Amino acid sequence: MKVREAIPCYYCGQPASDKEHVIEQSVLKSLRGISNDLAREVIGHRKLVVPSCRECNLMLVGTVQFTLAERKQFVKFRLRQRYRHLLMMPDWTSEQIEQMGPHMRSHIIKSLRDRQRIQRRLSW
Numbered sequence: 001m002k003v004r005e006a007i008p009c010y011y012c013g014q015p016a017s018d019k020e021h022v023i024e025q026s027v028l029k030s031l032r033g034i035s036n037d038l039a040r041e042v043i044g045h046r047k048l049v050v051p052s053c054r055e056c057n058l059m060l061v062g063t064v065q066f067t068l069a070e071r072k073q074f075v076k077f078r079l080r081q082r083y084r085h086l087l088m089m090p091d092w093t094s095e096q097i098e099q100m101g102p103h104m105r106s107h108i109i110k111s112l113r114d115r116q117r118i119q120r121r122l123s124w
Helices: 025-034 036-045 054-060 068-082 094-098 102-123
Strands: 018-021 049-052
Touching (some): 018 054, 049 054, 054 068, 068 102
Antiparallel strands (some): 018 049
């Protein structure tokens, strides 16, 4: 049995679960209301969907950027804002972690893993 590789989110590299509409469907519907020719022209000249994770897709709802590069930069900015507490977390040595109680140790280890995951997403 062949294992199917997950498609990565265009913006952060996490497994994609959604399709992000580069031109939102609501905008396309509005364009069609004005002119079908205008809507066809926009559709013909732009990539309409990219694979995305749920979080990146939700970050882009209702925002306007004119290129995929700008959209990706916007997502990275929002990720840095959302996870700044993790990104600013100090590094802990194994010895320091071992001296902590079990609940604090568990929290620190989980937070360090989360920080690594966010750093991977930002470097994608």
